[in-house]
Amino acid sequence: MHDIVLILDFGSQTTQLIARRIREQGVYSEIRPCTDPAPASAEAAAGPGRRLVGLVLSGGPASVFGDDAPPFDEGWLDLDVPVLGICYGMQLLARHAGGEVSPARQGEYGHARLALVEPAPLLEGLDAHEPVWMSHGDQVTRLPPGWRRVAETPACPVAAIADAAGRRFGIQFHPEVTHTAPGERILHNFLFAVCGARADWSMGSFVEEQVRELRAKLGEDHVICGLSGGVDSSVVAALLHRAIGDRLHCVFVDNGLLRKGEREAVEAEFQELDLHVVDARALFLDRLAGVTDPERKRRVIGHAFIEVFEAEARRIGERVGGIRWLAQGTLYPDVIESVSFRGPSATIKSHHNVGGLPERMEMDLVEPLRELFKDEVRRLGVALGLSEARVHRQPFPGPGLAVRILGEVTPERVAVLQEADAIVREEVRAAGLERELWQAFAVLLPVRSVGVMGDARTYEQTVVVRAVRSVDGMTASVARLPWELLERVANRVINEVRGVNRVAYDLSSKPPATIEWE
Ligand code: XMP
Numbered sequence: 122m123h124d125i126v127l128i129l130d131f132g133s134q135t136t137q138l139i140a141r142r143i144r145e146q147g148v149y150s151e152i153r154p155c156t157d158p159a160p161a162s163a164e165a166a167a168g169p170g171r172r173l174v175g176l177v178l179s180g181g182p183a184s185v186f187g188d189d190a191p192p193f194d195e196g197w198l199d200l201d202v203p204v205l206g207i208c209y210g211m212q213l214l215a216r217h218a219g220g221e222v223s224p225a226r227q228g229e230y231g232h233a234r235l236a237l238v239e240p241a242p243l244l245e246g247l248d249a250h251e252p253v254w255m256s257h258g259d260q261v262t263r264l265p266p267g268w269r270r271v272a273e274t275p276a277c278p279v280a281a282i283a284d285a286a287g288r289r290f291g292i293q294f295h296p297e298v299t300h301t302a303p304g305e306r307i308l309h310n311f312l313f314a315v316c317g318a319r320a321d322w323s324m325g326s327f328v329e330e331q332v333r334e335l336r337a338k339l340g341e342d343h344v345i346c347g348l349s350g351g352v353d354s355s356v357v358a359a360l361l362h363r364a365i366g367d368r369l370h371c372v373f374v375d376n377g378l379l380r381k382g383e384r385e386a387v388e389a390e391f392q393e394l395d396l397h398v399v400d401a402r403a404l405f406l407d408r409l410a411g412v413t414d415p416e417r418k419r420r421v422i423g424h425a426f427i428e429v430f431e432a433e434a435r436r437i438g439e440r441v442g443g444i445r446w447l448a449q450g451t452l453y454p455d456v457i458e459s460v461s462f463r464g465p466s467a468t469i470k471s472h473h474n475v476g477g478l479p480e481r482m483e484m485d486l487v488e489p490l491r492e493l494f495k496d497e498v499r500r501l502g503v504a505l506g507l508s509e510a511r512v513h514r515q516p517f518p519g520p521g522l523a524v525r526i527l528g529e530v531t532p533e534r535v536a537v538l539q540e541a542d543a544i545v546r547e548e549v550r551a552a553g554l555e556r557e558l559w560q561a562f563a564v565l566l567p568v569r570s571v572g573v574m575g576d577a578r579t580y581e582q583t584v585v586v587r588a589v590r591s592v593d594g595m596t597a598s599v600a601r602l603p604w605e606l607l608e609r610v611a612n613r614v615i616n617e618v619r620g621v622n623r624v625a626y627d628l629s630s631k632p633p634a635t636i637e638w639e
Contacts, residue, residue: 159199175204401429
């Protein structure tokens with residue numbers, strides 16, 4: 122029986138962070154849309170095998186008295202568990218308990234200094250003045266009967282409140298963002314001093330439980346899994362292998378657009394799996410001949426992938442007497458997006474690697490990472506014995522090097538880019554920067570320029586180095602790589618890669634550029 126904290130999402134940009142911060146302290150938490158009907162009891166809210174120990178109401182963009190306030194079943198607040206209201210959630214909690222919320226004369230956005238007014242278990246251990254992060258237009262102007270005001274900021278007299286029983290709290294600032302210095306402490310107080318939660322969420326226990334659940338769910342069935350070598354599919358494969366052994370069949374498609382050494386690395390790391398490496402290089406490069414439009418490239422590659430994967434699945438299926446399940450590396454953020462009360466948001470990537478595959482293959486889906494955030498997937502990978510290099514691998518797009526070769530993709534140009542890219546990655550790794558960069562790679566342009574080598578004039582291709590920092594790939598900034606590193610990369614690429622005589626560095630951020638060039 123695991124403890125769980127539920128977070129009701131009222132639409133804040135940082136709701137996911139609340140869940141992550143709680144999990145970081147070893148307590149499992151999940152996000153539910155605020156529009157979910159209130160459950161009949163705490164047991165019903167928690168679900169089987171879990172004990173509900175607390176409820177968090179997130180922030181949100183609306184006003185509690187505005188027309189745009191999302192509908193909320195206040196039955197949630199009848200559950201007999203501690204509650205922490207953050208920002209909008211605090212205002213909702215205060216109003217529910219009989220307090221008053223009004224528009225502030227002036228909104229408060231950004232840093233503020235929190236001063237303690239009275240002791241409260243939630244704020245135990247905080248210094249008298251602490252930096253916190255504010256973002257609100259409304260505020261609590263009259264306390265609910267029996268509640269206390271426990272902290273203030275210069276612009277917000279009621280910055281934190283507590284009920285008489287010490288079980289319900291509201292804070293106007295955001296403890297989940299790093300700008301709030303005592304945020305971790307406050308969540309710790311809420312989880313352990315107020316809710317009495319146990320820190321029983323760890324990757325070791327996750328593996329045990331998942332293995333048990335997967336065995337129960339899959340029985341003697343066979344499962345197929347597309348293994349790209351990326352973090353998510355690698356962890357899915359390792360977890361399923363732990364659960365069902367050789368009834369998991371992995372397919373790795375060598376589409377001829379992989380980075381140098383990638384296929385060999387996957388073959389070496391996943392020796393224990395029933396791994397089917399399909400050499401489809403000729404097929405992909407054939408289909409790509411003459412294609413220069415970026416979207417068409419992606420479509421051609423997507424279709425070819427499905428074709429190759431399906432054929433291999435059929436072959437394996439015939440051998441083992443049928444495959445019922447398709448494994449996918451869906452993560453918790455995708456799940457949250459799809460159940461959000463705001464509807465699936467525009468942030469869902471349109472370029473999912475195997476879009477359309479599950480419907481076409483008429484298999485049931487098994488998605489063992491559905492509950493996890495990316496950093497948890499990495500920790501799970503380590504717990505399952507994957508290499509550090511694998512679990513911290515930089516993202517690599519499904520269509521591979523094709524979207525980094527502008528113009529036509531030919532075997533010769535793929536070979537040029539593979540060599541140049543290998544140098545970029547090698548040097549970035551040697552400089553100890555691989556982990557801190559979101560991505561660093563090379564791009565090949567369909568541009569020739571004049572150079573001179575020895576006494577001869579050259580007329581060769583151009584390589585662009587791209588290196589960005591990003592948190593989630595949605596936005597990105599240019600990495601300020603050390604000049605010496607850039608020079609070393611440029612020299613090596615020009616000297617070692619035949620057919621390249623010029624190297625440029627991409628200085629664009631996203632937006633307005635994208636990370637990939639196509
Ligand atoms: P863009 O180029 O859109 O890329 O700024 C954002 C992030 O997504 C990766 N990317 C892909 N990942 N399949 C993937 O799995 C794709 O088709 C794809 N296209 C882009 C890209 O590498 C970057 O990290």
